[in-house]
Amino acid sequence: MSQGPVATLELPRISENRPTAGARRLLFAGNPNAGKTTLFNRLTGLKARTSNHIGTTVEVRKARVIWQGQPVEMVDLPGLYGLDNHSAEERVAAEYIESSLADPAIDLTVVMVADATNLERSLYLAGQLRERCDSLVIALNMTDLTRRRGIELDCQHLAIELGASVVPVSARSGEGLDELRDALVAGAECAANGCPACLACSGCKPAKRYAWAEQVNERAGGKGLVRDSRLTQVLDDWLTHPVYGLAAFILVMGALFQSIFMLAETPMNWIDTGFASLGAAAAGWLPDNLLGSFVVDGVIAGLGGTLIFLPQIFILFLLISVLEDTGYLARAAFVVDRYMARAGLPGRAFVPMLSAHACAIPAIMSTRTIDNPRDRLATMLVLPLFSCSARIPVYIMVTAMLFADQPLLAGAVFAGAYFLGIVAAFAAAVVIRGTLLKGRPNPLLIELPTYKRPHLQTALTTAIDRSGLFLRRAATLILTISVILWALGTFPRLDPEQLPAATAEQVEQLQAEQAAPERIDAVVAAAQLEYSFAGRLGKTIEPVFAPLGFDWQISVGVLASFAAREVIASTLSVLYGMGGDGEEDPDSIGERLRDNVSPAAGLSLLVFFVLAMQCLPTQVITRRETGTWRWPLFQLGYMSVLAYTAAFIVYQVGSIWLG
Structure with a gap:
């Protein structure tokens, strides 16, 4: 299997805003945690831009490139388990696929990224996509992990069953990407000349489709792949335990919280000092009049007040991406869900709440990990009640006034201010969920992904992307x-x-x-x-x-x-x-x-x-x-x-x- 350098897929960016007639569009679809975004990043690098899907806050990432002399639009869709439109992300992904299929001006290929370690789960979506799409390429990701378990999946048999190209790849290492590129070229030819249809489960109801997926998985040699390794079982026994899991959660989140403060402090000081120096220099260059005041006190001070948040935002999303990539974030949400539900909040709200102690801005942005719109909105509405770092100067100023000669009492009042914010946030959540946003949070139905070594390039791409999105x-x-x-x-x-x-x-x-x-x-x-x-x-x-x-x-x-x-x-x-x-x-x-x-x-x-x-x-x-x-x-x-x-x-x- 080819393991050529990833550089062979580095593609130059082009400036077209919309695809012209006959333009290629590659839609990257797949289950959450299947490695779809990692593969997309491998193909596009930092050339992708993020934007909300029209009329929603759900994001899609796009990159316009030149491929073999032709313009190609690559689109990374939100993760979905099927085209049945349960969550907002699944609705956006399904609608994007359907609208692209209905547009005769688009030469469409769907790249279905399937998790080789849990093939049966991915086949449900693959069958639905094959029924709708003439040009489908299955990127069978994480095949390096299946080989470590001594299992080789029969990709040729899968291709026959699905009527689509099946390419084993490893988005993490870059293995198989040359073959995937060749398959995408063949996919366009297949769409033009007609492809064999996947008729084994055409029109199946969900129960029968799941049964069909199980049978195809078994015939392809994937039976038993979802069985957890002994190490995974041991880790989950600890990390999802009601007591030990909660203790691990507190330690991990405490480290995350402290890292945001500690790692962001120096670059924030650089930004603060840099804009102060820029303001002082501008004050020296410009006349001491309204123009000078406008530039120094209005423009430069305003930009400095915005950019100073960037280090916290970058570090927050970098660390969240790393935790999510390892598989721990799903376990943490499972552990705290029972406690958060008492206040009407979902388990996934814990990361935004912790990061709100640094700054509410990245905290509100990180609520995108919450699927249910009501749960997400309730979380956003209470996050500013947590004491952020911007309140610290006020707390110091007031405690210095009140308790100049009583440091112990000053410290107690300072801590009490933090505690008051936490209590107020949970109390507000109870009231909001009991009035404006009635109902209990959605029960946490979450798949625990396999443990993996985090992919630094993906984490950096995510952090850079989120930081740029904040600025824009x-x-x-x-x-x-x-x-x-x-x-x-x-x-x-x-x-x-x-x-x-x-x-x-x-x-x-x-x-x-x-x-x-x-x-x-x-x-x-x-x-x-x-x-x-x-x-x-x-x-x-x-x-x-x-x-x-x-x-x-x-x-x-x-x-x-x-x-x-x-x-x-x-x-x-x-x-x-x-x-x-x-x-x-x-x-x-x-x-x-x-x-x-x-x-x-x-x-x-x-x-x-x-x-x-x-x-x-x-x-x-x-x-x-x-x-x-x-x-x-x-x-x-x-x-x-x-x-x-x-x-x-x-x-x-x-x-x-x-x-």
Whole structure:
């Protein structure tokens, strides 16, 4: 069997957006975990692009290439077990196949990727595809694993039974890809000249089709392949055990969670430092006027606030892909399903919930692993309640204000903020599943795939693809929002000659004291912000937040933090006259807050930020994932009401006890 280099299948990309008449289209279909996407990646490398299927959030991946001098469109469809349209992914895949078959302008070949280690399961779909498609090629994947078990499948017999080309391949190693390419050429000729039909089970009902698949599998020599190895049985005894499996889950997910934090910290700092340097350089190049402020504070700051999420998103999807490729992710979902179901959430929601402690944006994107639309929506709606890393500066700032000389108590309150978010998320899930999205989550019917060594190329491709998708979908709108917030804080302009009397007096005093220019600029910036639309809006809504103990400065900080939660630290530092670069020590901000904010108001602020939405980038992603503004607005509404109510109670009770 040929094991030629994969480079023989590296294909140049072309720019056509739609196939022309007679253009080749290769549809890659197959069961989940059959290696379909790995094979697709082998053929296309990083040339594929991901897009949602029209009218859905289900993704298909496409690559347009030149093959033997002719344009070819390759499409990686969602995994499916049959054309009976049970899940959203199966409906999209089936509809894509049917619409392609009905289009006379397309020269279609379906590449059915079958799992050689579980051939019987794949034959159900293969039979359905053969009945509908004249040009079908079966890529029998993972044949290297069957050989290790001492079993050689009879591919020639399978080809006769199915009336289609059957090519043994290994997507992981690249074995058999040259033969697959030749079979795809023959598939086009077969479609033109007519192929023998698979009539053995034409029109069978499901029960008979399963029986037919079992018989074909046995005649091809695949009987007993689904029997697990001894090692698999031992691992599953531990990893799916109610106690040991849960302990393993906690260890694995804890390592995943810590890895996102640890591995992303350095590149996030690089991005943060890089954009800070870019902003400083731009400020030096550009005049000190509106244009300079727009570029530095609007465009560069907005892009930096978007790109800083990239390392977390990349690492999250890289590690999830690795775990899924090994076969562990399915076991983890099985273990936690019984606990998640009590809150009305599916077992597959555990990875998004853990990753939400790093950032809600990649967490919401990772809910695509949840099949049921209601389960997925319920998970998305509660994910922002988990304390993300952007809340940490706020927690530090408030605890530094409240418990400067009581580190143990400060640590307990800090941990309590995290615990409050977790409890609120599960409580919200119970309420949402009992009202808007009634019903219990779908029972977890999941096939436990064989354990495999993860394929790094596939994991990297997935991570790069998801990261690029985040940028394409979110960056433009997030940048627009950042520019709008900059405009609200910049206009109308305050004439330096017309500073308020109190501000002018403070500036004169600082000049007499020969204070640093940055301190004087901060005082002027605070006056400008107070005079701007954002400041006026803050004073307008101050009566709304007064029952929570917030003054107008904190009210402005709450508004500004909708761009990103951590913005409140730099905003308050400006408003309280500390400096405008946003790099102050949280302890210093805490000292200034102690002079202006009561302990009860500080606790109220902490609770508010634990529970409030306060993140427009997350709202943008929720809008993209749900396809409507209805759910992000609901998310914003219920979390705002929850945050306001809880902060109100804390402040009113705290005022009695703390003063």
